[in-house]
Amino acid sequence: MKNTKLYLAIMMAVFTAGPIWAADVERTAHAQHEQGVVNMFGGAVYTGEPALAVTAALIKAGGGAEHFSFASALVAMLGEETVNSEVAKLTKQYGEDEVNTFISGMDAAIGYAINRVTDAGITLPEPADLTGVALAKTLVEAGTAPDGVFWSGYLFDKALSNKIHNQVMADINANISYEDDKITHKILNQAMYDVAQALAMTDVKLADLH
Template identity: 75%
Template sequence: MKTTTLLLAATMVTFATGSVLAADVDHSMDAQQQQSAMNMFGGPIYSGDPALDVTAALVKAGGGAEKFSFAQALVAMLGQKTVDAEVAKLTKQYGADEVNTFLSGMDAAIGFGLKRATEAGISLPEPADLSGTELAKTLVNAGTAPDSTFWSGYLFDKALSNNIHNQVMADINAKVSYEADKTTHKILNQAMYDVAQELGMKDVKLADLH
């Protein structure tokens, strides 16, 4: 059985059992953070128009809005062999529990994000004509800040907007935990940096949070 299959089998259990921390309220977005123009988990805020067609392409690669799987999207973009190797590398680096939290956290982030977008009257357009490594490169570029550092928060801002990104973080913090949210951002920083290196995007830098 492949490494990804074993990890995904435990994913929902790991994420669902996260407890809401009493201190989570201390980590909510506030006026000071907005004034600093930095995302909660580091990196600059992107306040321009979201790339909704690219988001739609990612959702399509992950099996669609109703059954989105970030692991499936990764396989669609990079191939099973590359994904298995990356999951094994991340598991050695962070441990299986944190990797499971990351994978399920990405699924939850997309789910909450699409829900919040619908509530705001935003519908995804037709997906951009992107697939495979071209989609992966586009996502790396979308999350790469002007200083060439990939930041999860910058990618999430571009995916649906900074406002919806903040709403999704509040949802995850309240329904699961701040630590699960931070782990998701942290490992995505590392994973997408690794993807960039694999795809020859050597100018992309690794975020401080990784």
Template identity: 75%
Template sequence: MKTTTLFLAATMAAFAAGPVLAADAEHSMAVQQEQTAMNMFGGAIYAGDPALAVTAALVKAGGGADDFSFASALVAMLGEETVNAEVAKLTKQYGEDEVNTFIGGMDAAIGFGLKRAAEAGVTMPEPAELSGTELAKTLVEAGTTPDGTFWSGYLFDKALSNRLHNQVMADINTNASYEADKVTHKILNQAMYDVAQALGMEDVKLAELH
């Protein structure tokens, strides 16, 4: 994962300013969603209670809240050989810059999400007893909409709530860019579809944004 670590160091500089919520950006997202009943980057909205124990398990797999690494979480779930092969595949598909943005964007999303949850008075429970491929399968299932398509926005809604997901998107849009946010959602759609296929979850469909 040395290459991935270098990717991460370069990308995270764009998020170093910390979360600053742009009220107008959040309002714009909310209006769009009310009109379309879709997440900003596609897929159905999940409006139920978040699966916080699963989110806590992901954070634990990635090294904990204070030192979370999405790359480390992937290795913990799938193994280093599988992750290196997927990073190489995604780099060939999207280019190194977008893969950098994706990995850094996932770290930023978790960091902003945990901060926003704490501000909202949400207490994270003990992690669910999930690890390895069982955790990976659970994340795929959590992000799969009723029509069988994996959408990153649906996963983020379930991980935190749709309201907190909107706040995190506004944070990323403000501290990095709209395009960085879109790239993060886009590549996560592809990556988790790839994970689903590797784990034999062949009924999972690939999102249009990928």
């Protein structure tokens, strides 16, 4: 009964306030969930220290902080042929518009993250000695929650910290859109699951949001 009442209250808030407030309502709902806090778009929350050296390695793979490209980072990790095959698969699954939203959304997320880290007075360490497939495997492992499911939010928590991850999502929701943020999380869940399977990390499970 408690969950039913909470759900009805949330839905009333959404329909009354309109879609612009959907992200705030969903965030509040998650925070109040009796089973514990989960990320806005699903999955466990990680509140430990972020793996900033791994984040720095990802940024380096994508061309550096000033010219970061998630597509370039993928090619650096997996090779152009594999990436082209995966993009074709995702495009067939989600459509070109959503895949473009995903790629640009990842670029935006890294850009906002760098700004937030800088504003917080945090200096990224030297990149971890991770390149190619080793970096890809590390990212899959970082985003795999205790339930064995890869969740984008769990990866972002580990890459940035839960606090900065939430700040970055707020930036995206305010300056781009909540829907684009959700699409980015959704397709990253699927893409990293696909990467896990291709790298024989077959114990990794696919998130509900995909």
